[in-house]
Amino acid sequence: MTANKELRVIEHFYDAAESDSIYRRLLLEQNWPDNRYSVAGREFMLPRLQTWHADPGISYSYSNNLLQTRSWTPLLSDIRQKIEHFLNFSFNSVLVNLYRNGEDYVGWHADNEAELGERPFIASLTLGATRRFAFRHKKTAENGSILLGSGTLLVMQPDFQHHWLHSIPIDSELTQGRINLTFRKVIVPK
Numbered sequence: 001m002t003a004n005k006e007l008r009v010i011e012h013f014y015d016a017a018e019s020d021s022i023y024r025r026l027l028l029e030q031n032w033p034d035n036r037y038s039v040a041g042r043e044f045m046l047p048r049l050q051t052w053h054a055d056p057g058i059s060y061s062y063s064n065n066l067l068q069t070r071s072w073t074p075l076l077s078d079i080r081q082k083i084e085h086f087l088n089f090s091f092n093s094v095l096v097n098l099y100r101n102g103e104d105y106v107g108w109h110a111d112n113e114a115e116l117g118e119r120p121f122i123a124s125l126t127l128g129a130t131r132r133f134a135f136r137h138k139k140t141a142e143n144g145s146i147l148l149g150s151g152t153l154l155v156m157q158p159d160f161q162h163h164w165l166h167s168i169p170i171d172s173e174l175t176q177g178r179i180n181l182t183f184r185k186v187i188v189p190k
């Protein structure tokens with residue numbers, strides 16, 4: 001079993017000009033919050049900036065701890081629609097990450113919170129600078145990475161979160177920013 005079967009990469013999902021224009025718009029429009037948080041009385045700094053947008057009634061523990069839920073902007077709705085149409089799947093939330101330069105990163109994790117259900121299906125769109133997306137198997141020493149360039153859509157199949165951890169490592173040489181959108185489907189409790 002390799003991670004490749006559980007990852008699908010669609011390059012140029014948006015072409016270079018579209019990706020560049022979306023990147024610039026998001027950078028200006030997102031009204032990025034401060035990345036200093038206080039959780040249970042402890043202060044910490046997230047090594048990137050984030051916003052969280054969801055349909056009404058959607059609650060996600062990660063975001064409840066760290067982020068306010070925002071509504072969909074017209075631009076985020078348009079992107080969601082294009083991805084949903086392409087994948088024939090509907091999402092109800094998106095986590096937007098801004099890596100201001102190569103010093104910003106996300107550490108090893110799996111997106112397997114209970115609210116994403118048994119089979120978390122995640123679509124991730126990269127805009128701006130190219131960054132390395134690294135993955136490593138939870139039980140074996142298998143590991144690998146792929147470069148995600150602007151306009152690339154990465155689809156993480158449910159089993160990817162079960163078997164692998166992923167991260168965006170620091171790239172100290174890099175001065176440009178990157179925005180990543182991970183579209184998710186939070187399960188609404190009945």
Ligand SMILES: O=C(O)CCC(=O)C(=O)O
Nearest residue numbers: 095097106111168180182
């Ligand atoms: O920036 C990326 O490509 C990955 C972001 C990520 O793993 C996440 O938001 O859970």
Ligand SMILES: [Fe+2]
Nearest residue numbers: 109110111166
């Ligand atoms: Fe992730």
